[in-house]
Amino acid sequence: MRRGGTVWITRARPGAEATARRVEAMGFKALVDPLLEIRFLAPVVDLAGITALAFTSANGVEAFARLTAARDLPVFAVGDATARAARVAGFSESFSADGDVEALAALIARTCPGTVLAVSAREPAADLPALLARAGVAARALAVYATIDRPPGPGTLGQLAGLEAVLLQSPRAARGLASLLDQAPAPALAALCLSPAVAEPLLAAHRLGRIGSVAFAPRPHESDLLDLLGR
The missing domain is CATH 3.40.50.10090 (Rossmann fold)
Structure with a gap:
């Protein structure tokens, strides 16, 4: 061009x-x-029984980090930029699927027993908990931000x-x-x-x-x- x-x-x-x-x-x-415009939400964060966090965007990482000081759980991220955002936010252990949400679900299914908290937008483009359920992984969803149309x-x-x-x-x-x-x-x-x-x-x-x-x-x-x- x-x-x-x-x-x-x-x-x-x-x-x-x-x-x-x-x-x-x-x-x-x-x-x-x-x-698009990002607006942060204020849900209650319940980490009882959660063994790992899954993020599909850097916006999710930032929004979640504003809600809780917990940084001790491993993070599974959709790509390198999201994994990098998790490290910047203070999470010491992060893994990148280096792909899309389906790649993220596959990575979690291979490496993460236990229950995953899938952190995302209020209206996510893909249903990570459903993908994980099909792979036999227990997951809960937590919406931490909303994406608003902007003219x-x-x-x-x-x-x-x-x-x-x-x-x-x-x-x-x-x-x-x-x-x-x-x-x-x-x-x-x-x-x-x-x-x-x-x-x-x-x-x-x-x-x-x-x-x-x-x-x-x-x-x-x-x-x-x-x-x-x-x-």
Whole structure:
């Protein structure tokens, strides 16, 4: 893609700023205007009988760490960034599935007897406790944050047709963009998605000519997503 072009960062803050820095280091301009907003919840944390924690995002780690000082349980994380967030939060033992939620469930099933507390959003993209139950692992769910849809600013909508690319890291953000494209098509815009599941809500818009192209990373890692910018 053309260096110097503007790339729209749609992920929620604070992660959006870290992504923007990486995009700018690659020679692009970054437009941070999230389609999602994170709001922390205040559930009661009950760790009785829990032998391990499972996190599907760094947001979950941050939200959980605000609720309890407990740091003695092992952590299973969906990927390296989430495992790193757990270490920064003070958890001494963390394991990365280096993949998606299904990979996380498989890792836990291989290595963790006992009951797992699956820490996630109020409306998670995937049902980790159900995946664990199918693998014979007992699990309880704990929602520690909510993901709220957020409309982009008028400035972003005004320059939508001139953007080089948009980065999408969740199906929910992709659905939000698809809805916007119904009213404001961007036939030259490239949608770069973290996974096939993220890309799926935009396929109809692509068929209808409302977006120029839709691509997804070979692995659900931000580094692989950003590699798409170099093509």
